[in-house]
Amino acid sequence: MRKHTAGQAAALRLVDVAERAGVSIATASRALSGASGVSAEMAERVRAVAAELGYVANVHARSLASGASPGVGLVVHEIGDPYFAEIASGVLEVADAHGRMVQICHTGRDPYTEVAQLRALVNARVGIIVVAGSGHLDPDVQSQMKAQVQGFEAAGGRVAVIGRHPQLGVDAVVPANVAGGRAIADHLLGLGHRRIGVASGSRRLATMADRLAGVEQALRAHGLTLDDLPVVEAEFTLDGGKDAARRILDEHPDVTAILALNDDMAVGVLSVLGERGIAVPGEISVTGFDDVVVAGHLSPALTTVHLPMKEMGRQALELALLPRAARPRRRTAEQQLMVRASTARVRG
Amino acid sequence: MRKHTAGQAAALRLVDVAERAGVSIATASRALSGASGVSAEMAERVRAVAAELGYVANVHARSLASGASPGVGLVVHEIGDPYFAEIASGVLEVADAHGRMVQICHTGRDPYTEVAQLRALVNARVGIIVVAGSGHLDPDVQSQMKAQVQGFEAAGGRVAVIGRHPQLGVDAVVPANVAGGRAIADHLLGLGHRRIGVASGSRRLATMADRLAGVEQALRAHGLTLDDLPVVEAEFTLDGGKDAARRILDEHPDVTAILALNDDMAVGVLSVLGERGIAVPGEISVTGFDDVVVAGHLSPALTTVHLPMKEMGRQALELALLPRAARPRRRTAEQQLMVRASTARVRG
């Protein structure tokens, strides 16, 4: 007896369609999957019957039989974070257009959790994986990531990453983090700032390394290096930004600007400056990075580096939808400096 | 020959574990799924072997054989929207804790797309569906939703919704939208505002109806009704807020406050007021609804109604994880008025 007959919901099966169309399930299967080896009229008839009945293939049966899966897995650090939410939006848009479902995983910003989520996705037999978090500089993390990814691709899976993942060897959409870091630091230096506090996330992340490298390039043109600046590491979040701001202000009360390595941190920085009654940009200038949607509406409107997050999400999935290339593809996502109200010429 | 032997990634199967443990696959299956009918030591041995080998069951095979699926589907209007991103974060957190993967779907705010996504999820054979968007007042939409949901639950699926969905008859987490609407309108009225423009999303949404009903309750205490106010319908987004603000200002230049029915719209309203050089709250007060994370950091900090979005996401999935009850459960998510800098006593 069929399962689920308790409800009226018992889904149609391929046999139902085949019977109604007067063909074998083999023919019905081929017609529906668009495979060759069926006459045009036969295929048309089967498809018409399927459409009429509202038949949709059971993905589990299909995946089990074919070994392939249409599912796409998306790994983000934290979906509540606007940066990842906007990327996810782009991924969903493209997935939708291709009739694919996306499974989404949190890592909570822990690299080993990321490896575990990757494994979970592989076990869930998705056909494509998009990793939206930055690569990690730790060799142990890298090799574990690489093992998962290679196993997955060897089995026919496709993966694309957003951000630089050293050594991973897969298709990637790489934001212009170095150029962005250079641009935002140049902007601050051009306004006369020299005592710049940097609010950074974990420096083990490739994203952080790249943004800092850009900052360093700009500094060098002015005879400075990062070592001359207070660079404070904290969580790469709003609360982390608060934390970093407090430490910068307490230990280096003479800073005239705080350069946060993402907008979330910048919001936290603004919040602490507000609490302490420090005027922005009157007394201290503040910058962010990413340009999340609300950045232009903050108090004050945030000077930051724009990155096209949604587009990055779209491109990553599009890359992964392409057949695997002999050598990994790489798309660069351009940055753009957005000068707004949170920065001004250095005081005094 | 086994599939996938091209790569080293050929996943282990239950037979591999069973062989290694010296038992039948039936016993191995029972041991691993925690079913009864296996001796404790046998079960322990099998589990040890599975752990050692790193075996994870193929979800597709398992779902196909058992008819049940551990997957959870999440339907949101737009994942790039902070309201839904925060809800999703809560859902993912609980899903993670239960070892379940979540498939996420966009509706683009279209009710018929929502029905279609529901159907897609049912076809994907998830075991649980969480619908995060507001219910719709259109009877045709309601009956289509209901048909999908009932079929799904009849087949053993579980669904929970966030927001009021009239007639749906499923477990629900319902935010205190009426009370919130009353509170925010009361606040404005208490400050002396009478000419209040309302920036609303589609009034076909239950959420909108409820928030407006709350506003109306507050108005009545002052001898007013909604009909006395300019209520402008637009997209329930930042751009929709801009649109609504322009129409309100152009057609009713005498308003002293604009009450937006969510924070996204409020941000758009603030943006237009800024463009036109209208001081907030000096000339016009502005309020939002939801209290997304950045609301307190906007320019000016937004007076709004706090809703615990992440917690709502958690609760919804927790409800859906429970066995179906005789009558639908309902949890209320409390609101809290957050008075910040965007509202002030009416001028002159």
Next chain:
DNA sequence: CTGAAAGCGCTTACAG
């Protein structure tokens, strides 16, 4: 408690 066997709903060589 344990195992042999049927079956879940598909796809895909293999014949014809």
Next chain:
DNA sequence: CTGAAAGCGCTTACAG
């Protein structure tokens, strides 16, 4: 081009 049959990796009555 079409179909009968094996097989994908599990679960679950059914015997023992």
